[in-house]
Amino acid sequence: EVQLWESGGNLVQPGGSLRLSCAASGFIFSSYVMTWVRQTPGKGLEWISSISGSGGDTYYADSAKGRFTMSRDNSKNTVYLQMFSLRAEDTAVYYCAKGPQFDGFSFWGQGTVVTVSS
Amino acid sequence: EIVLTQSPGTLSLSPGERATLSCRASQSLSRNYLAWYRQKPGQAPRLLIYGASSRATGIPDRFSGSGSGTDFTLIISRLEPEDFAVYYCQQYGSSYTFGQGTKLEI
Numbered sequence: 001e002v003q004l005w006e007s008g009g010n011l012v013q014p015g016g017s018l019r020l021s022c023a024a025s026g027f028i029f030s031s032y033v034m035t036w037v038r039q040t041p042g043k044g045l046e047w048i049s050s051i052s053g054s055g056g057d058t059y060y061a062d063s064a065k066g067r068f069t070m071s072r073d074n075s076k077n078t079v080y081l082q083m084f085s086l087r088a089e090d091t092a093v094y095y096c097a098k099g100p101q102f103d104g105f106s107f108w109g110q111g112t113v114v115t116v117s118s
Numbered sequence: 119e120i121v122l123t124q125s126p127g128t129l130s131l132s133p134g135e136r137a138t139l140s141c142r143a144s145q146s147l148s149r150n151y152l153a154w155y156r157q158k159p160g161q162a163p164r165l166l167i168y169g170a171s172s173r174a175t176g177i178p179d180r181f182s183g184s185g186s187g188t189d190f191t192l193i194i195s196r197l198e199p200e201d202f203a204v205y206y207c208q209q210y211g212s213s214y215t216f217g218q219g220t221k222l223e224i
Contacts, residue, residue, distance in 0.1 A: 035214075045163070045206060047214035061213075095162055100210045103174065104153035108162035 002026040002107045004096050009112030012086055016116070020081040022096030022109055030054070030074040033099060036081045038092035039111070046092075050100070051079060086116045120144055120209050122217035129222050137194040139220045141207035146187045151211035154183055154192045157219075158203045166205075167192060197222075 008020040022034070035050040049070040050059045058070050069082040079096060094112050097105035121144040131137055141152065150170040155163035165174040167183035170190055180195045194201055202224050207217040 044218050045208075045216040047216075050214075100214065102151075103168040103172070104151070104165055104208060104210050105155075105163075106165050106168075106174065108164070110162055 002098060004098065004107060004109030006094065006096050006109045006112040009094060009114045011115045011117065013118050014087060014116055016086050017082070017084045018086065018114060020083070020094055020096075020112055020114070022079045022081075024077045024079070024096075024098070027098065029077040033101065034072060034079045035097045035099060035105060036070060036079075036094060037097055037105070037108075038090075038094045038114075040092045048094075049081065083114075086114075088116050090114060091116045120147070120212050120215050122207050122209060122215055124205075124207055124217035124220045126220060127218075129220055130224070131197055131222065132224065133197050133199055135197050137192075137197055137201070137222055139192040139194075139205055139207075139222075141185075141190045141192070141217050143188045143190070143209060147209050148211035150186050151209060152183075152185070152190050153208045153210060154181075155206045155208065156201070156203050157206065158200070163206060194222075199224075 003025045005023045012018050030053050036048040039045050048064045051070045055072045067085045072079040096109045098107040099105040123142045125140045152170045154167040157163040166177050171183045182193045184191050204219045204221050206219050
């Protein structure tokens with residue numbers, strides 16, 4: 001059974017940093033692209049970043065470029081999202097997802113809440 | 119960026135009825151890389167349909183997807199109580215974007 005478990009969400013002040021983690025199980029982790037997606041009431045679902053199975057290639061939305069860094073540790077079956085210079089508009093539920101492959105984002109974690117506020 | 123527009127915004131139906139949800143893309147999607155997700159309150163989205171018309175693992179056959187190019191449809195043939203939720207379409211052929219959602223309410 002595929003499982004994804006995000007952690008690391010918290011209340012952080014504007015300009016602060018936070019690292020999110022997503023632990024995976026139930027599939028051959030290193031064979032899959034992994035992705036972070038966030039959701040806000042105002043903007044809906046927004047793709048943030050993806051990383052190749054090897055970790056050698058990363059992709060970012062414009063909203064994340066230069067401030068967020070996605071990485072993975074295949075020995076721990078975990079992906080990370082390091083976020084810097086956080087802004088109020090980064091407040092969201094952050095989900096990690098398996099994929100995309102030919103079948104889109106086939107499985108999502110339960111999400112972790114990031115609140116950026118003073 | 120490919121913009122996806124879903125309609126209607128809200129759909130009010132009863133259990134046992136048929137639901138038809140639409141998703142229109144601002145430009146033609148390569149390889150029909152269009153997915154549909156259902157999101158229940160307090161839960162993560164769940165993949166229902168990928169490649170415009172293929173059901174994901176474990177998804178019952180009352181869900182069907184169709185379409186190509188810029189116009190796509192999700193049909194739920196006989197609504198069950200657990201189907202009342204928000205539905206999102208997503209394209210994954212050119213970066214990744216989501217529609218704004220259709221709320222299916224009783």
